[in-house]
Amino acid sequence: MTHAGTTALLVIDAQESFRQRTQEWAQTANPRVLENIARLVDRARVLGETVAWVTHSEPGSGGVFDPAQGFVRVVSDLDPLPTEMAVTKTSVNAFTSTDLEERLRDAGVTRVVICGIRTDQCCETTARVAADLGFDVVFVTDATTTSPIEADGGLAAVSGEDIMRRTEAILAARGFATISSTERLVES
Known part of the structure; x- marks a missing residue:
């Protein structure tokens, strides 16, 4: 079942900033993330979806998310039109500090x-806000993808894989989103 015209693919923070954090990027929980995003982009374009x-930008921070550093751009593996x-x-979500909701509507x-x-x-935060705004997510x-969270103050470390499973479970169980795989969407 397709939803051409009423569906938008939101590609969140697939930007060079993350790859500049080389140690963190090397520990990514999902090394196929960019490949899967590219497949979803191709699918959306074929179907005429938005x-x-x-x-994400942190102006004046001096870090990899500071636009002055030149890394606040979509990764070179992907090709925005x-x-x-x-x-x-x-902001953490894609709506609060942008006009994205208005443009989607x-x-x-x-x-x-x-x-x-x-x-x-x-x-996850974008998914929750989108659901609150009335979008089907x-x-x-x-x-x-994400990376592990290191232990601090006696807390146990959490693997990136566990974080991904937890996010998926909470979004589904709490009614924020329907969970899918790249394959399931591409084949639908």
Whole structure:
């Protein structure tokens, strides 16, 4: 079942900033994330769905998310088209600090498919906010990734894989999103 015209693929923070954190990027829980995102982008384009590219920016921070450093751009493995939506956020979710909701509503979007970097952070938060805003949300876990959280203050470390499973379970169980795989969406 397709939802052309009413669906938008939100590609969250698939940006060079993360690859600049080389040790963290080497520990990514899902090394196939960019391949799966590319498959979802190809599918959305074929179906005539909206593709929205979201990047994260921390102006003045001096770090890899500071636009002055030159890394706040979509990873070179992916190829945004000039006609596709692009927003740069300064909040964790893709809506609060951008006009994304207005642009999606203007395009007639009622369903969002979420993929990108930091399963448990920007992707999950965007999914929750999108659900609160009334969008039907599909969360494609295998087209997201995160890295482990190190132990601090006597707490146990959490693997990236465990974080991804936890995010998927909570989004589904709490009614924020329908969980899908890249394969399931591409084949539908």
